[in-house]
Structure formats: C-alpha cells, structure tokens
Amino acid sequence: MSVAGSTVLTMTPTELFLHADAALREVIDQLDPADLSAPVPKEWSQLESPTLLGILGRHAYDEAWIPDVIAGRAAADGDPYADADLLGDDPIASYDALNDTATAAVRSGDIAGTFRFTYGDYPAGEGFAHLATYRAFQAYSIAKHFGIPFHLSPELVDGFNEHVVPHADEWRQWGVFPPAIEPPADADDETRLLCALGFWVD
Numbered sequence: 001m002s003v004a005g006s007t008v009l010t011m012t013p014t015e016l017f018l019h020a021d022a023a024l025r026e027v028i029d030q031l032d033p034a035d036l037s038a039p040v041p042k043e044w045s046q047l048e049s050p051t052l053l054g055i056l057g058r059h060a061y062d063e064a065w066i067p068d069v070i071a072g073r074a075a076a077d078g079d080p081y082a083d084a085d086l087l088g089d090d091p092i093a094s095y096d097a098l099n100d101t102a103t104a105a106v107r108s109g110d111i112a113g114t115f116r117f118t119y120g121d122y123p124a125g126e127g128f129a130h131l132a133t134y135r136a137f138q139a140y141s142i143a144k145h146f147g148i149p150f151h152l153s154p155e156l157v158d159g160f161n162e163h164v165v166p167h168a169d170e171w172r173q174w175g176v177f178p179p180a181i182e183p184p185a186d187a188d189d190e191t192r193l194l195c196a197l198g199f200w201v202d
Contacts, residue, residue: 013128016159020132024139060086066102072112
C-alpha cells in the first residue's frame with residue numbers, strides 16, 4: 001500500500017518476527033515429551049539422523065542468540081551457547097524460558113541496524129524476516145508431521161506476503177524454499193502463501 005509515493009507497512013519486520021516466534025512456541029508447547037526422540041525428516045537438519053529433540057535444541061540455540069543478534073553481535077565474536085546444555089531435564093520448559101528472554105529483548109526496542117548472521121550481515125528489517133521465516137515454517141512443518149492442530153494466523157500470512165513472498169525466488173536460489181506449488185482453485189490465503197513458498201502439503 002502506498003501513500004504519496006511512500007510505502008506504508010501493514011506489519012513491521014519486528015512484529016512479523018514476534019508473531020512467528022509465538023507461532024513456533026505455540027506448536028512446541030503442544031509437543032508430547034514422549035515424541036522428542038522421534039525421527040524427523042532429514043531435510044529439517046544437517047544431521048545424519050535428526051530427531052525432534054535435536055530440532056528443539058537447534059531452536060533453543062537460535063532463541064538463546066536473539067538478544068545478541070539484535071545487539072549486533074556475531075558468533076565470530078565468541079559463541080557462549082555452542083557447547084551449552086540449553087534444554088536440560090525439561091526441554092520444552094527450557095525452550096519457553098529462552099523464548100521469554102528473546103521476546104523481552106526484541107520488545108525492548110534496543111535493536112542494532114545490522115544483524116550479523118553466520119551466512120552474512122543484513123539490515124535489521126531483512127534479518128527479522130529471515131528469523132521469522134525459519135520459525136513460522138518450522139512451526140507449520142512440525143505441526144503437520146506430528147498431527148498438531150495449527151494454522152498460520154492472518155497476521156502472519158499478511159506479514160509474509162509483504163516481507164517474504166516478493167523475495168521468494170531469490171531466496172529459493174539459496175535453498176531456503178522448495179519449488180513453488182500451484183495452489184488449488186479454492187485455496188484460502190494461508191494455502192496460497194504455503195504454495196508460493198513451496199511448503200503446502202495436501
């Protein structure tokens with residue numbers, strides 16, 4: 001949407017991240033701890049035999065890094081979480097605690113102009129879009145795989161259509177997204193988004 005030649009965002013990248021982060025937590029909080037040892041699709045991880053616990057550990061690591069990332073720090077400066085036991089004896093509760101800390105850090109508004117990821121430096125707005133993408137579509141994939149009722153909220157659908165879909169083909173060249181899928185004729189907005197980014201499963 002444009003007014004007098006300037007773009008008006010319906011959702012900021014920061015808000016997109018917060019919605020996506022909350023969506024992932026919504027799914028994680030519905031996991032059965034008995035399923036944590038279950039195998040998951042190999043494409044979810046670089047590990048040879050990934051499990052749900054390993055995926056949760058990766059998300060815990062990513063959450064632990066959020067306060068540092070938004071402060072402009074990078075793993076190249078030192079990685080205090082690389083060998084840390086972030087999940088402990090209660091993996092889901094431990095993840096939730098890290099999520100609380102990450103959310104509070106982002107909501108504080110003290111955010112650096114550049115996020116320094118292991119794969120490059122990006123303006124904060126684009127960086128938040130990267131982080132949101134990782135979370136929201138893992139939430140969808142985990143929920144689908146384990147039979148957890150879940151839908152991307154209308155706010156997330158609008159936010160991804162605004163901040164991510166315009167870059168989908170470029171990001172697809174980096175291996176971020178699978179090939180696009182032709183949506184069904186009666187597809188709703190969520191399904192059309194999932195098809196555009198290659199994630200929809202009938």
